[in-house]
Amino acid sequence: MAFLSVRDLKVHFPTVDGIVKATDGLSFDLEKGKTLGIVGESGSGKSVSSSAILGLHRKTSAMVSGEILLDGTDLLKLSDEQMRRRRGKDVAMIFQDPLSAMHPYYTVGNQVAEAYRVHHNVSKKVAKARAVEMLDRVGIPQPDRRVDDYPHQFSGGMRQRAMIAMGLINNPSLLIADEPTTALDVTVQAQILDLLQDLQKEFESAVIIITHDLGVIAEMADDVLVMYAGRAVEYGSGNEILTHPEMPYTWGLLSSVPDVTGDTEARLIPIPGNPPSLLNPPSGCAFHPRCAHRDKVPGDLCVTTLPELAPGTRTETHLKRCHLANPDVVYEQEILPEIAPELVEEKQA
The missing domain is CATH 3.40.50.300 (P-loop containing nucleotide triphosphate hydrolases)
Structure with a gap:
């Protein structure tokens, strides 16, 4: 224990x-x-x-x-x-x-x-x-x-x-x-x-x-717990969370951090909207009103069903609360080029 x-x-x-x-x-x-x-x-x-x-x-x-x-x-x-x-x-x-x-x-x-x-x-x-x-x-x-x-x-x-x-x-x-x-x-x-x-x-x-x-x-x-609307939405080792996050809210937090080594003219990418009211939280996934990736989930699952905090696609100890089927692919193809283009260039080289 x-x-x-x-x-x-x-x-x-x-x-x-x-x-x-x-x-x-x-x-x-x-x-x-x-x-x-x-x-x-x-x-x-x-x-x-x-x-x-x-x-x-x-x-x-x-x-x-x-x-x-x-x-x-x-x-x-x-x-x-x-x-x-x-x-x-x-x-x-x-x-x-x-x-x-x-x-x-x-x-x-x-x-x-x-x-x-x-x-x-x-x-x-x-x-x-x-x-x-x-x-x-x-x-x-x-x-x-x-x-x-x-x-x-x-x-x-x-x-x-x-x-x-x-x-x-x-x-x-x-x-x-x-x-x-x-x-x-x-x-x-x-x-x-x-x-x-x-x-x-x-x-x-x-x-x-x-x-x-x-x-x-x-x-x-050593470990990181990401919280949103009173719940854990991602949980795992610090290295996994910071290098291979699998929850759109975590992507938003990472995208909001300025890159001191990057383009000084580049604009930050904030999370749209405001945190939800804990008195009347949204149905289903609490992050869905602000999530730019909910259209990748079939039907109204994000609106109607609260996702379980379940193992992600890489390790059993990396847990995420999201309905996205392949968050690692979305992160590699869409998020990483925005927040760390130099890493993408290194991989391509």
């Missing part, structure tokens, strides 16, 4: 207008020491599903069902107190916006040390020393002095490092990083990613990284 095994996870939010199905039947596995990248547009259910792993939907109106097995224990069946003891110790999260995630009235050191004291019966002095040690480990200069600064006195990159220190201070076996490089310049992004990889090797943590940046996925992820 995988270290983390999520099975048929559903997170639904009742509203006056109906049920918002933020996550609807999500399943995936993650081994210890490995990294799972979760990608998709805003509103696809990435952060909601990860928050469910931490039990952050407890005592809210959210209706959560399914299984979240962490090292064999179903987190959804734990009491609030049992979950509180695991949160931050066995499973931790680096939140998307460290400025809003950290309390402005308390020093950075106080907040990092608190995360340690919650799970260890130690004095404030010992906890502060541990906080200084972790701030030093994540590359904060002069940590013994900066430990007494407030969040607003840190730069964006330093706040992100402090959030990483808080997440790793208890050596968690599972770390969830929600957009850890958002709003950071490329130099700081590279430093943050290198730091996460180094610390993962040291602690042998399983890591879930949620991001819109496919470059981050290419660098860090």
Whole structure:
């Protein structure tokens, strides 16, 4: 059994207008020491599903069902107190916006040390020393002095490092990083990613990284989960997903990435339309209103029938949710010449 095994996870939010199905039947596995990248547009259910792993939907109106097995224990069946003891110790999260995630009235050191004291019966002095040690480990200069600064006195990159220190201070076996490089310049992004990889090797943590940046996925992820409208639409190894994607939505994400080595006058190829409402999602395949390839599927199958997440054409472990019979052929003949013409030229040569 995988270290983390999520099975048929559903997170639904009742509203006056109906049920918002933020996550609807999500399943995936993650081994210890490995990294799972979760990608998709805003509103696809990435952060909601990860928050469910931490039990952050407890005592809210959210209706959560399914299984979240962490090292064999179903987190959804734990009491609030049992979950509180695991949160931050066995499973931790680096939140998307460290400025809003950290309390402005308390020093950075106080907040990092608190995360340690919650799970260890130690004095404030010992906890502060541990906080200084972790701030030093994540590359904060002069940590013994900066430990007494407030969040607003840190730069964006330093706040992100402090959030990483808080997440790793208890050596968690599972770390969830929600957009850890958002709003950071490329130099700081590279430093943050290198730091996460180094610390993962040291602690042998399983890591879930949620991001819109496919470059981050290419660098860090062993496996990739592509989400759309609360469901997994493609799932497999990072190499397979990025080099031989078989779902039109994944093609759209790859086509939307600018090629820094290509024609500077070339226009991006965006995905037409907008993400669907999770209150009233489209029938059948949720992506069909925006899909340019639905005419290749016979009849109204895309509109009437939700495709299963089934093995693709290349490997049994590469799963895709699509009715296209030969997605690999379509990708090679139509998509690849648009997003990577140099690869097509190499093959032809």
